[in-house]
Amino acid sequence: MINLIIFIVQCSNLIISSVLASGVSTIKVGDRLDLNSQLVSTDRRFTLGFFLIPETCSTYLGIWYTHDRSSTKVWVANRSTPIKSSSCVLMIDHRTGKLIIANGGISLVTISDNQSGASPNLTATLQDTGDFQLKNEFDNQILWKSFDYPSNVLLPGMKLGWDRGTGHSWELTSWLSDTIPDLGAFTMTFDAYGETYRNILIRRRGLPYWSKNVN
Known part of the structure; x- marks a missing residue:
């Protein structure tokens, strides 16, 4: 996959940010997943991306089975905090190390509750199980995972x-x-x-x- 590299100058510091092409399973610090791109698990069973509810003009981040024609959502990140912007992105905040939905560099929704702090080694991967995991690649520690915060669907491997x-x-x-x-x-x-x-x-x-x- 070829990423489009965009350079942003903020507070005299140079921050490299890339808009991901669809089809990858992982985002890293500096990557941005926008409304036109999606994460797809390695076995292509699950897809993660933004979706719009036309009745309310609200945008959500969710996971669904890739080949489900109705795209029934099995997990939604921001159930109670819909986004009204059409230019939001999913990213790992380089200041806090948390997964956030942002617009113009401003956090709209904080998804993960990890307290690990910022690190260039953080990745967020959509697993073949449908679990979305935030991980520190340096010590292989899972800092947060969507399976710990089910929505309305119980997937194999989830707990109740x-x-x-x-x-x-x-x-x-x-x-x-x-x-x-x-x-x-x-x-x-x-x-x-x-x-x-x-x-x-x-x-x-x-x-x-x-x-x-x-x-």
């Missing part, structure tokens, strides 16, 4: 439940409507206490709606 040590919860949340990916009324999680209580639980606006024991 919660980590007693960190308090982190993995749960699915329905879309607000068929066309709006904002958080809807229903959530699904896995509740487990020892060997006697293992339930798949669906809540509607926080109240129990359906459960299934899986012991």
Whole structure:
């Protein structure tokens, strides 16, 4: 793939920024993924890119099966923070090391919550599993991954439940409507206490709606 190199002068420092051609699976510090380019996993099973909801003129970043004609989204990065700009880009912030959606160098949405700080060794890769991972190539450490923040689809390899040590919860949340990916009324999680209580639980606006024991 050939990248288009653009030079930007900011605060007397020279920053090299490249607009990616579609079809690669990884972005690095300095790369920008815009509305006309996409990441595609190595096996070409999954695609990550921006998509527009015509009814609301809102732009989102999502993942879908590459060969799904309806492009049904299996993950959405900015469900509750739609973008109204037509010139936004996905990038790794060279100051914080976080994945962000930006416009004109200004961050609109922060996607990842890593606290690792800036590093030229950071990469973000769409895996063949559909997981989008931010990684430090220097020590091979995964700093953040989309599988830890499911949307409304459970893919093979994802978790449901919660980590007693960190308090982190993995749960699915329905879309607000068929066309709006904002958080809807229903959530699904896995509740487990020892060997006697293992339930798949669906809540509607926080109240129990359906459960299934899986012991």
